[in-house]
Amino acid sequence: MNPLFSSIRILWLSSCLLLSSQFSQAQAVYFPEAGADWAQRQPAELGLDAQKLQAAVDFALANEYSGPRDLRMAxxxxxxxxxxxxxxxxVKKRGGPAGMILKNGYVVAKWGDTRRVDMTFSVTKSYLSTVAGLALQQGLIASVHDPVASYVWDGTFEGAHNSLISWDHLLTQSSDWSGQLWGGYDWADRPPRQGGLDEWRARRLNPPGTVFEYNDVRVNVLAYSLLQVWRKPLPQVLKENIMDPIGASTTWRWYGYENSWVTLDGLRMQSVSGGGHSGGGIFISTEDHARFGLLF
Structure with a gap:
């Protein structure tokens, strides 16, 4: 595993359940070939308790997300x-519960339609952070502690506060970036229960790196900044460097917004979103998620 991937400190959340375990260096880890059916093993063959695994599957099936399957409404x-x-x-209507449990790469339990493509919301952030890791690996970003303003000079990081924000701050959601992107204001994303528009707009900014706040507008700022560095669509970067080499299917997609198109080097391209907060993000199957998850 490339150590750059493990250095990106964004928690990986997935619709599929991956169970990790320690194994000796002599023990091979299975990775499915592109287009192949995923090999399965009986739990007992790999030292797992079949009854406990089934209990986990039953729990997943019995605890489906309670919101409507029409995700636009949700x-x-x-x-x-x-x-x-x-x-x-x-936006895409979701299917029913689906997941896989892997041990040493083999499927020991699965449920639902694992090849169905669904929206995956903030799981997208794991793919986005991986693209950031690739930029670091290839020297497009010299250090995660560099100020982003030294790479993106179009005004996105202007001002006494925003100019101090580093790549690390964006990746750890501790930047407290202030502004508007694609019609979304940072202060309007998951506002506090107390106060109103005037208080939210005039809030006191936290020094970058001091306070964590889950904020999709700022994640989209990260995606836009990485687009400026790569100078080509991030889905293309992900496809060429990760998804094709691991044998992922051709069914996954990564979307932005209807108003997130920019022109770079004379070419029109879309800045993708880091989740499904306003639609968009990664649309992908459980099996392709699992292939990606095995990298970690």
């Missing part, structure tokens, strides 16, 4: 408190 309801929130990226 998104609008979930973020109804946010000022100016709207859906501006693609």
């Amino acid at each position: 998104i609008l309801k979930g973020f109804e408190r946010e000022p100016y929130h709207e859906i501006i990226g693609p």
Whole structure:
């Protein structure tokens, strides 16, 4: 495993369950060939308790997300408190529960349609952080502690506060970046229960690196900044460097918003989103998620 991937400190959340275990260096880890059916093993063959595994599967099936399968309705309801929130990226109705449990790469339990493509919301952040790791590996970013303003000079990081923000701050969601991107304001993303528009707009900014806050506008700022560094669409970067080499299917997609198109080097390209907060993000199957997860 490339150590750069493990250095990116964004928690990987996935719709598929991957169980890690220690194994000796002499023990081979299976990785499925592209297009092949995923090899399965009985739990007992790999030292696992079949009854406990089945209990985990039963729990997953019995605890499906309670919101509507029409995710447009679920998104609008979930973020109804946010000022100016709207859906501006693609949305897809979800399927039922689906997942896989792997041991040494082999499937020891699975449920649902593991090849169905669904929205995966903030799982997208794991793919985004991987693209950042690749930029670091290839020397496009010299250090995660560099100020992003030295790479992106179009005004996105202007000002006494934003100019101090580093790549590390964006990756750890501790930047407290202040501004507006693709119609979304940083202060309007998951606002506090107390106060109103005037208080939220005039809030005191935290020094970069001091306070963690989950904020999709700032994650989209990271995606936009990486697009400026790579100078080509991030889905293309991911496909060429990760998804094709690991044998992922051709069914996954990574979307941005209807208004997140920019021109770089005379070419029109879309800045993708880091989740499905306003639509968009990674649409992918459980099996392709699992291939990606085996890298870690």
